[in-house]
Amino acid sequence: MAKLVGNAIFGQSGGPTSVINASAAGVITEALKTDCIPKIYGAANGIRGILEEKFYDMTQEDPEELELLKTTPSSALGSVRYKLADPDKDPTDYNRLLEVFKKYDIRYFFYNGGNDSMDTCNKVSKFMQKAGYDCRVIGVPKTIDNDLYATDHCPGYGSAAKYVATATMEIYHDARVYDTPLICIVEVMGRNAGWLTAATALASYKGCGPDLIYLPELVFDMDKFIEDVRKVYEKNNGKVLIAVSEGIKDKNGKYISEYGSDLAKEKDSFGHAQLGGTAQVLANIVKKEFNCKTRHIEFSLLQRCAAHWASATDVEEAFTAGQKAVQFAVEGHTDYMVAYERTVKDGKYFCEYKLVDLADVANTEKKLPLEWITEDGTGLKQEFIDYVLPLIQGESKPPIVDGLPRFAKLKKVLAAK
Secondary structure, three states: OOOOOOEEEEEEOOOOOOOHHHHHHHHHHHHHOOOOOOOEEEEOOHHHHHHOOOEEEHHHOOHHHHHHHHHOOOOOOOOOOOOOOOOOOOOHHHHHHHHHHHHOOEEEEEEEEOHHHHHHHHHHHHHHHHHOOOOEEEEEEOOOOOOEOOOOOOOOHHHHHHHHHHHHHHHHHHOOOOOOOEEEEEEEOOOOOOHHHHOHHHHHHOOOOOOEEEOOOOOOOHHHHHHHHHHHHHHOOOEEEEEEEOOOEOOOOOEHHHHOOOHHHOEOOOOOEOOOOHHHHHHHHHHHHHOOEEEEEEOOOHHHHOHHHEEHHHHHHHHHHHHHHHHHHHHOOOOEEEEEEEEEEOOEEEEEEEEEEHHHHOOOEOOOOHHHEOOOOOOEOHHHHHHHHHHHOOEEOOOEEOOEEOOOOOOOOEOOO
16 A cells, blocks of 8 residues: 555543553654654644644654653543534534645544544544545544453553552551441442443452442342342441442433432433432432441542553553554554454463454443353452453552652644644
């Protein structure tokens, strides 16, 4: 295939992770040393930045700051939740994208995100092909939810799992210091897939984790929940630690968070319920039932921005995924997402990189296998532990200055119009 010469643009979308900037560093540094890509732009707030013609000239950034992106949390270029319409019904945004791509001679489009972001990638790719505009589109995965289809795991998950497991171990010790009963409920992110909540089982694997774990893969039964708690309460002299996924639902499909809050009635631009408050709802219920002290702890943003306790494995894989995206595109591939493939050599874990069709990934969720959940529905089996342990290995920390982390400071020089 003939070499395609033209500029590249990279955008970040959806919820941030502690390693999404590592992927950005991979894409940007690889593009900068590729002779067929004269300029690499960074879109301000994802696809919206392209539509509004607001993006940064990444050739103006200091190499040292780009390197620091690997240990800087959140989305350095800014993220967005913006759903592109069906191009057959409303091509307005797509025509605008084509206009911008032509103006800046953008021939490579890299988009870093989760399920919805891959949907955006797919739509843009298909439109450019239909319009006859030669542009190679590659999706770069990310999500702490670990629910992207066709990849063994997702960039961001290993670090978030490491943080969740560690924080749960610490909570376990703190929740047992007094000689009075305490039911502590920890809420972890996860709308429809329980991968991240399942990571609390790593704490149990080390002997200081939840007594009960509830995942969205299984229907949540309130009566069973109370009986589960009662058994542990009586066995452990009133000490109970519970982990719940924010997205657990009852048999009618109602989020447990809706039991005591109107928050879940609000929707984002993709039609997703705004979740949160599940632990508080359950804490209020068990407080009335057992008449004891309760605590509800929501990890919230902490689980996705804890770069100080990131997995070195996760960081390096995320960086490499960014590099591979550029390499695959330059080779002539388009309309794909970079995916991870697990291999074991001489008993040791390795990650290989492959391409999967964007159409297969877009809006498809990968659930935690039911066979990895214990028969009583309140814990995880060894198969899950074996799956997740390699992903949390190694420590990756930002450099420390004056006792505090030194994160990347980008110049963000706007591209000349």
